[in-house]
Amino acid sequence: MKIILTLTILLLFNIQSPQFRDVSESHLPVADLGKLSMDAASADFDNDGDLDILIANEHRPNIMLINDGTGKFTNESASRIPQINHDSEDIGIADFDHDGDLDIIVVSEDDKTNEFYLNNGDGSFIDAGNRIPVTGTSNAVLVLDVNLDGHPDIIIGNNGQNRILINDGKAHFTDETESRLAAMNDVTQSVAAGDINNDGFVDLVIANEGKNRILINNGKGIFSDESENRMDYRSSLEESREVDLGDIDGDGDLDIFFGNVAAFVENADKQNRLLINDGSGYFKDVTDASLPKDEDRSFGGTFFDIDKDGDLDIITGNVNGGQFGGSTPIRVYLNNGKGKFSDGTNSIFPASATGRAFDMEFADFNGDGKTDVYIANRGTIDILLFGNK
Known part of the structure; x- marks a missing residue:
């Protein structure tokens, strides 16, 4: 009986133990991280075969963390990227000048400065911000080949008119907003791209403070607003x-997740939202039936198969407190394979995966073939989790 009881306890421990472990103290330069992370992006900036991390910081210089190949990071910002204070919000990565290395675009909000950095080839960067012909109060950036000429272009989400910048192939950009994008006076916070109507062309879905939008591509990189016809809207503010x-439901089309908060829109509904595609780009709100109720204020959110069962789960970064306060767990909503989600946070992440998360990066940072997670926090220290499975 004693042996059976011991085995039962061990089995229960193994089932319930988190799939990730916190290695922040041993693998991050914690003292250098300033609790002002708005976004993080992973890429091999120095071309040594492992993934480094760039952190967009609010009102202080951005941070570049260089990976030693085992997932241990050092702060090499001062020698690699211009150290200038901006209100950096979002990061885009691409080889904009086609020279074989990765370059950086960072958009900023309060100081209205779009940062553009070209890679020297060794993971050090020069300021080429004069190549970006627009400024604005910007919160989102998306890299996309808009006109299908093989060059990465830039879409910027603004407080006001969003912008489309077309790349000439040498990292010089022209503002073609007027001819490619409908006039909109929104407060955009995030932009996603995908072929939502299955016509072979990439469309845009835009998360706003207020009315979210669906923009349909005509095949030539010109986008029209079809939001009213294609998307269910709530009666409450969002x-x-x-x-x-x-x-999320395995039917071959793209569905939509919106991470919602109540920060600047009074009486906004904090419940996150899930929309199911009918296959032709028309969406039905299935939040009540398929997504757990929450008031976490999700500033970050992404689809990812975190339990490796073949379907997409939802992971949210949360700030459940007024004026960006509070400390909230990173939530994991597990998919049952049919697009219905349940809270599986405790089975996936350790209790230390708590903070004020604005972004999460999923990648194999230590080269062991398992997915790891970098969590960018505003108001608390960033977190690095290594996968156990």
Whole structure:
């Protein structure tokens, strides 16, 4: 009986133990992280075969963390990227000048400065901000080949008119907003791209403080607003901070997740939202039936198969407190395979995966073939989790 009881306890421990472990103290330069992370992006900036991390900081210089190949990071910002204070909000990565290395676009909000950095080839960057012909109060950036000429272009989400910048292939950009994008006076917080109507062309879904939008591509990189016809709207006010696209029910089309908050829109509904695609780009709100109720204020959110069962789960970064306060767990909503989600947070993440998360990066940082997670927090220290499975 004693042996059976011991085995039962061990089995229960293994089932319930988190799939990730916190290695922040041993693998991050914690003292250098300033609790002002708005976004994080992982890429091999120095071309050494492992993934580094760039952190967009609010009102202080951005941070570049270089990976030693085992998932241990050092702060090499001062020698690699210009150290200038901006209100950095969102990051885009691409080889904009086609020279074989990755360059950086960072958009800023309060100081209305779009940062553009070209890679020297060794993971050090020069300021090429004069190549970006627009400024604005910007919160979102998306890299996309808008006109299908093989060059990465830039879409910027603004407080006001969003912008489309077309790349000439040498990292010089022209503002073609007027000819490619409908006139809109929104407060955009996030932009996602995907072929939502299955016509072979990439469309845009935009998360706003207020009315979210669906913009349909005509095949030539010209986008029209078809939101009213294609998307269910709530009767209550909505302040969306994140949008992601993914096929959650396995029917071959892209569905939509909106991460919602109540920060600047009074009486906004904090419940996150889930919309199901009918296959032709028309969406039905299935939030009540398919998504757990929450008031977490999700500033970050993404689809990812975190339990490796073949379907997309939802992970949210949350700030459940007034004036960006509070400390809230990173939530995991597990998919049952049919697009219905349940809270599986405790089975996936350790209790330390708590903070004020604005972004999460999923990648294999230590080269062991398992997914790891970098959590960018505003108001608390960033977190690095290594996968156990």
